[in-house]
Amino acid sequence: MESTQLVILAGLVIGLIYGAVGLLSGFCLMSSMRGFLAEGDGRLVRTYALAIAVAIGVSQFLAGYGMVDLGKSIYLQPTFSVPVLFLGGLLFGYGMVLSNGCGSRALVLLGRGNLRSFVVVIVLGIAAQMTLKGLIAPARIALVQASQTTVNGNSLPSLLATLGVAEAVSRALAAAAVVLALVLFAFAHPAFRRAPGQIAAGVIVGLLVAGGWYVTGYLGADDFNPVPVTSLTFVAPIADSLQYAMLSTGLTLNFGIATVAGVFTGSLAAALATGRFKLEGYSSPRHMLRSGSGAALMGIGGVMAFGCSIGQGLTGLSTLALGSFVAVAGILLGTAAGLRGRLRVQPLAVA
DSSP: OOHHHHHHHHHHHHHHHHHHHHHHHOOOHHHHHHIIIIIOOOHHHHHHHHHHHHHHHHHHHHHHTTSOOGGGSSSSOSEEOHHHHHHHHHHHHHHHHHHTSOHHHHHHHHHTTBHHHHHHHHHHHHHHHHHHTSTTHHHHHHHHHHHOEEOSOOBHHHHHHTTTOOHHHHHHHHHHHHHHHHHHHHHTOHHHHTOHHHHHHHHHHHHHHHHHHHIIIIITOOSSSOOOOOOSOOHHHHHHHHHHHHOOTTOOOOHHHHHHHHHHHHHHHHHHHHTOOOOBOOSSHHHHHHHHHHHHHHHHHHHHTTSOTTIIIIIIHHTTBHHHHHHHHHHHHHHHHHHSSTTOOOOOOOO
16 A cells, blocks of 8 residues: 555554544544633643643654654744734634634534534635635735744754753753643643543544644655655645535545545444434524634634644644644633633523
8 A cells, every 4th residue: 555545544543543532532623622711620621731741742752753744734833923823812712612623623513413523524625725725815925024033942942952962862851841731730630530431532632633743744754755744734734625625636646635534434323333423503693603603713813823723732742742732822811701600601692
């Protein structure tokens, strides 16, 4: 099997596992933040923290042993725009609240029969494509060019290295500090310690992120037919999947498209196997308008931020890139604004 075919197959498998785990565990940043800020239930946010810790630990291990060159990813570039990354994160986070979930969660819920998620996926993909290559692209590019900066240290390990610390030591120290803090935060919560399903979900999702790096960065490292070094992310892949569905002639499958297909299929299989499949729709035109508006914000913001709550919140952070911390700060702040405070998204009135 050629390396490209192997990467596509692996992407499908990773997506299948993520879709099933996402459905069974409720893995979702927006739900985590809602439970943490509004409902006083901190288990899901601890699941997310554990997933980040596992993703960072294993990904940095792979990079440290030369199995994956994370520097080839979009996250560890020497030049990036802090304002655009942060603004994109804000838009994505607030849009996530409006749509009641991110792009990956929409794919998972679509597999369960939630037709609202179908609208979210379609609108998100169109808005993302417009921001990547369409009508909004010139404005995005102009903003990036006007505000981008070049830095000597684009990650936590490289910052330590500028102080004279050896590369291997700086990588180990930075990864260990962040992983330890996240693990302590996760397991300090008694209810989380008594939730083996949530613990397993966090570990599995974190391993899937590292698995994506291994597949594209190691198995796909073919000098004659290389593939982009990437892992779990959903905004651009959803846009690419829509384009591939419409114009497959002349286009090629890639890791992201295979992952999107896998997430939907894995969720559908898990929903059918557990009796959770149920067709659902919008309760009102206002509900649909709010959901579609949120999806558009996620598509635009996700492209500006170089990723979503998974693409930056897990995959980006696993590289310890400074730009990813900026984007995730924006996502968290945008989500918090939508859940609490003066800009809070009000619950829809039930007729």
